[in-house]
Amino acid sequence: MSLNLEQNNLNTNNTEAPVVSAEISHEHTLYAEQIGQIGNFPVTNSLLNSWLVLLVVVIFGVIVSRKIKLVPRGLQNGLEIIFESFLDMFDSVTNSRKRSLKFAPLVLTFFFFILLNNWLGILPGIGSIGQIVSEDGHQAFVPFFRGGTADLNTTLALAIIGVVASHILGVIATGWWYYFNKFINLKALLEIPKKVIKEPTILLVNPIKVFVGLIEIIGEAAKVASLSFRLFGNIFAGEVLLASMAAILAWGIPIPFMFLEIIVGLIQALIFAMLILTYLTINTTKEEH
Amino acid sequence: MLAKALAIGIGAIGPGLGIGLIGAKAMEAIGRNPEAVGKILVPMLLIAAFAEAIAIYALVIAFSIK
Numbered sequence: 001m002s003l004n005l006e007q008n009n010l011n012t013n014n015t016e017a018p019v020v021s022a023e024i025s026h027e028h029t030l031y032a033e034q035i036g037q038i039g040n041f042p043v044t045n046s047l048l049n050s051w052l053v054l055l056v057v058v059i060f061g062v063i064v065s066r067k068i069k070l071v072p073r074g075l076q077n078g079l080e081i082i083f084e085s086f087l088d089m090f091d092s093v094t095n096s097r098k099r100s101l102k103f104a105p106l107v108l109t110f111f112f113f114i115l116l117n118n119w120l121g122i123l124p125g126i127g128s129i130g131q132i133v134s135e136d137g138h139q140a141f142v143p144f145f146r147g148g149t150a151d152l153n154t155t156l157a158l159a160i161i162g163v164v165a166s167h168i169l170g171v172i173a174t175g176w177w178y179y180f181n182k183f184i185n186l187k188a189l190l191e192i193p194k195k196v197i198k199e200p201t202i203l204l205v206n207p208i209k210v211f212v213g214l215i216e217i218i219g220e221a222a223k224v225a226s227l228s229f230r231l232f233g234n235i236f237a238g239e240v241l242l243a244s245m246a247a248i249l250a251w252g253i254p255i256p257f258m259f260l261e262i263i264v265g266l267i268q269a270l271i272f273a274m275l276i277l278t279y280l281t282i283n284t285t286k287e288e289h
Numbered sequence: 290m291l292a293k294a295l296a297i298g299i300g301a302i303g304p305g306l307g308i309g310l311i312g313a314k315a316m317e318a319i320g321r322n323p324e325a326v327g328k329i330l331v332p333m334l335l336i337a338a339f340a341e342a343i344a345i346y347a348l349v350i351a352f353s354i355k
Contacts, residue, residue, distance in 0.1 A: 030352055089331075226342060233345030236352070271338045 026141045028240050032151040033142045035131075045144055046151035049126065053116045053148060086111075093274065094281045103280050106165060110158065111273035114149060118235055118265030121147020122258060127239070150236045152228065159227035162276040163220060170283030178286065185213040227275060234268045293351045300347020307340035 032044035064075060086108065090100035120126060130143035148154050171179045181187045188206040195202050238261045245254045315333040319326055 229346055229349060230338075230342040233342070233349045237345065237348050240352075267334060267338055271335060274335065 028243055030152075030236070032146055032153070035142060035144060044151065044153075045130075045142070045146040046148050046154060049120055049145050050117060050148040050154060052145075053113060053120060056116060057112060089274075090277055093277050099281070099284075103277055107273045107277045107280075110162065110276055111269050114158065114231065114272055115265060115269040117148035117154070118269060119262065121150055121235060121239060122242070122261050122265070127243075147235055147239060149231055150239050152232045155228040155232040156224070158231070158272070159224045162227065162272075163224050163279065166276070166279040166283045167220075169280060173284035174286050179283075181213070183213050183216050185210045188213075223279065227272060231268055231272055234264055238264055293354050296354060297344075297347050297351040300350070301344045304340045304344035307343075308337050311336050311340065 032046040034042040034044050035048070036043040064079065068076060087097070087100050087104065090104065090107065091097055094100050094103065126145040126147065127143045129145065130141055132139050133142050167179075177187075185206075188209040192202060192206050242254055242257055242261065245257050311333060315329055318329055
């Protein structure tokens, strides 16, 4: 049942039956609906959710960091356990505790932001409290809140931030010339006249190396697309699934699917974070010959 | 309508097979060495999510077809 906080002028023959609404459409749209504006900037319902998550994370961080003791107790203890297990997991990818500590702030930020966004979309009240607006002649129900990562804009932004950060850190760690040659392999081209007398096969091999470098550029775009679509698809499909299950029988059937959504939210956040860590690690290592 | 159904239907064959294979090999590895469950579980879940992502791409297309 949806709580209508604002009613525009409805028709007199408004048949709002409890299970199926003939006049008001409750579809789950792919894009997030706009519910307000700040100046010229449209504010959508998933943006509101992201701001809510931001508020939660900032308040939690400020509260916990006020009283940090050398011998931890209580909440700080729990957080340290979580932190240690994360660092161990990161070590299995980066193979060095020093690098895990350097990358941990960025990667853990991704993890907690995505995790809280995913989980906030399951809370009751998100997606069901809204208003009825009339668009194109028929009335549609627009919720005030919607899962933050169920919007392609959010996940695309996160993926772009992650991949661009890995490139920037790669340039900082290995230098311009080495990093540039990963994609446009000028070094291989310049080596041909130098070594062609000693090893004639280099005439065949190095152009192939140049070509492979160019294809890597397309690979970077594929990374952004796959990261964003994986997260968006999982969370959005979960929302649609929950809505469909609730439409079948709202008492009891959604419970196992709620559990599934909780687990999926956790796993997807973990995968996003681990993938960003993997890209960071690969881009910042110089390959030893 | 048919396009939506075909998109997700055919698109889920590959990932379904993929996840089944991953699970099968993981079960085999656990059977050989039951103590290694902890080490095998996390990579298996990770790889299964990668395979599932392909099915999710198909699902997104199915959603966006009118």
